[in-house]
Amino acid sequence: MRPQPRLIEVRKNVLKQNDVVARALRQRFHGSGVFVVSLVSSPGSGKTAFLERTLASLRPRYRVAALVGDLATENDAQRLARSQAPVKQITTGTLCHLEAAMVQSALENWDPGPLDFLFIENVGNLVCPSSYDLGEDLRLVLISVTEGEDKPLKYPTIFNSADVAVVTKMDLAAAVEFNWEAAYGNIQAVRPGMRVFRLSAKTGEGIDDYLEFLSERLAELRRAETTISSS
């Protein structure tokens, strides 16, 4: 019998399973013309208030829905339902992040109807969600002025994996002596060129630029899909 070699080469991505599901989701979303935004932030940064404002502001012009991830409780879904948009909660139990398969199974028995935008609110966590592709078009990282300007330096991996950043609770900026230039500089240090919006979900200040940006991205997606389907 031939002796077996001691080392065999494998080369396999550990998260391949997740990536395969994420790719299928992305194809499915694009096929139906939905622009998907995922939201990541630390707990308490105001993701739900921000999402509530986003849904309510987009709703007159667009068909919107949201999937919200949390370890437990359906409180966020109940809060978001006030925006009148279809909302579904994903309770992860003890898991600290969402995975593509959870998004997939949440969609299986939920029909929000035809959509323009789908928002996926990840579990409040700036570490674990960075590794998992959810099939989104845009990963949005949210920080609030009360968290300190150095958040990006403390969690460079998630900031680097995001496509756009939003600094929220700007209505509290003066009270906490928030230094916008420092925060902006730190974001650019870990993710050069990233677009950053500053706004207040509470007062609505600064939200128009961000909504305009989303509209443009949706239009881009639709144009790209039209080109693909007509070619």
Add this chain to the structure above:
Amino acid sequence: MHELSIALSIVELAEEEAERRGVEIEAVHLKLGALSGVVKEALLSCYELACEQTPLQGSRLIVEDVPVMIFCLHCQARRPLQSIQLFSCPECGTPASEIVQGKELEVVALEIKECAPNPA
């Protein structure tokens, strides 16, 4: 802490390979990028746990740290990043957004147990 689910995926992946090839595994070699979002120490302790009551029980996880490399548009060259808190070229200081290495989370090889000496 998502290292346990990562460790379970590694064990599952290695188990499948071992079964397919009819071998027993002594160690799993993993490439771990500095931007993978996975903490090595946590992964190592979770690995042991994930191996329990599987054919991989008692096997080792050997982690190779992969530093972040960027491509500097100004220098037109690959450069190692000095810190993941500063994405710019260590030579010329140009901000760098193109990452060419450092996101790896990849099983690269399996070390297998030698067969018992053939009596023939």
